[in-house]
Amino acid sequence: MKRLLVQACSADPETAGRALVDLTRHLFPDYEVNASAPLLVPFLLRLAATPATPCRVRALRLAAAVARHGDYGATRDSFLVTDRPGWRFSCDGYLMTWTIEASRLAITADTDLLLALLHDPAPDVRTAAADTLATVIDHADLVTAALRARLATEQVPAVRAALVLACAELARSHRGPDTADWLGALWPDPDQPADTRVAAALGWLCLTDDPVPDSLRAVVDSFVVADTEKVLDEVPWFARHHGLLSTVRQLVHGLRFAYPVPPLPTTPSTPPGDDLPCWWPDDDLPPPF
Numbered sequence: 448m449k450r451l452l453v454q455a456c457s458a459d460p461e462t463a464g465r466a467l468v469d470l471t472r473h474l475f476p477d478y479e480v481n482a483s484a485p486l487l488v489p490f491l492l493r494l495a496a497t498p499a500t501p502c503r504v505r506a507l508r509l510a511a512a513v514a515r516h517g518d519y520g521a522t523r524d525s526f527l528v529t530d531r532p533g534w535r536f537s538c539d540g541y542l543m544t545w546t547i548e549a550s551r552l553a554i555t556a557d558t559d560l561l562l563a564l565l566h567d568p569a570p571d572v573r574t575a576a577a578d579t580l581a582t583v584i585d586h587a588d589l590v591t592a593a594l595r596a597r598l599a600t601e602q603v604p605a606v607r608a609a610l611v612l613a614c615a616e617l618a619r620s621h622r623g624p625d626t627a628d629w630l631g632a633l634w635p636d637p638d639q640p641a642d643t644r645v646a647a648a649l650g651w652l653c654l655t656d657d658p659v660p661d662s663l664r665a666v667v668d669s670f671v672v673a674d675t676e677k678v679l680d681e682v683p684w685f686a687r688h689h690g691l692l693s694t695v696r697q698l699v700h701g702l703r704f705a706y707p708v709p710p711l712p713t714t715p716s717t718p719p720g721d722d723l724p725c726w727w728p729d730d731d732l733p734p735p736f
Contacts, residue, residue: 448473448483455494460501467505474513482541484513485549492557492579495572496564507564507575508683514550514582516543520704521688521697527616527653529582548584555583562593565610570603577609578683581616591617591626604642605682611643612684615650627654634666642679645670645691649698664699668711671695 451473454466474481491510495503516530530547537543554561564576580590591614598610611633618626633639633647648663671692680690688694693708700712 463502467502479537480513480546482546485553488550488553496560504571504575507579511579516547521694527619529620551582551584555585558586565597570606573606574609577613581613587617587621604678608642608646608679608682611646641670667699
C-alpha cells in the first residue's frame with residue numbers, strides 16, 4: 448500500500464495512473480468498499496489539490512466512489528442516493544456501513560479544500576470536486592450555496608450539469624428544504640442552458656413524487672436526441688449508469704437497464720413491473736465508478 452501511495456505522487460502519468468488503478472482494485476474487492484478506504488481519502492484529496500500531479504481527477508473520483516453505496520440503477524428510488532440505510536458487510540468481514548460513513552466524514556473534514564477546487568482551471572477537476580462534495584455528511588447548506596454560486600458563472604456544460612446534480616444529491620441526503628423548488632423553476636426556464644435544464648429536470652424527479660410531466664420529458668428527450676457529441680456522458684452521475692441516454696431511459700421513461708443502450712422510445716413508456724429490477728449487474732460491463 449505504501450508503495451502505491453508513493454507511486455501515485457509520481458510526476459509520470461503512466462506510473463501515477465497505474466498506481467491509482469491498483470489502489471482502486473484494492474479498495475473495491477468484489478465491488479465492495481474495503482475497510483481501509485477512509486484512511487486513504489485525505490491522501491487522495493490532497494493529491495487532487497496538488498496541480499503538479501498528473502492524475503488529479505482520478506484521485507477525486509476514487510475518493511467519491513468509496514463514499515457511496517446506493518446509486519445503483521437510474522430509477523427515482525435509486526438515482527442520486529449517496530448511501531442506503533441498513534447494515535452491510537464487506538468481503539473482509541468489516542461493517543461496510545461504517546466504512547462508507549467514515550469515508551464521508553473524511554471528505555467532510557476537507558470541505559474547504561474541495562470548495563476551492565470548484566474554481567480550479569481544469570473543468571474535469573471542477574466536475575469531480577462537485578461529485579465528491581455531494582457526499583458530505585455535514586455543512587450541506589454551505590456546500591449547496593457554493594455550488595449554486597459557481598453555477599452562476601460556470602461556462603462548461605458538463606460542469607454546470609455536475610453542479611446541479613450535486614445540489615440535488617445533497618438535498619436528497621439532507622432533505623434540503625428549497626432545492627426541489629429551485630430545480631422545479633430551473634428546468635422549465637428557456638433562458639437557462641439546455642444542459643442545466645436537463646440536469647435540473649432529472650434532479651427534480653428524484654426530489655418529488657409527482658408524475659413525469661410531458662413538458663419535462665420533451666425538454667430532456669430533445670436534448671438527448673440532439674446531443675450527438677454526448678457532451679454530458681462523462682458527468683459522473685451519468686457515467687455511473689453508462690451515459691445520459693441510459694439514465695434518461697430508466698429515470699424518465701421507466702425502462703429497464705439495457706446494454707448496449709437502445710435509442711429513446713418514440714412514445715411514452717410504461718414503467719417496468721415489480722417482478723424484475725430496473726438494473727442488474729453484468730460481469731461484462733465496466734464498474735460504475
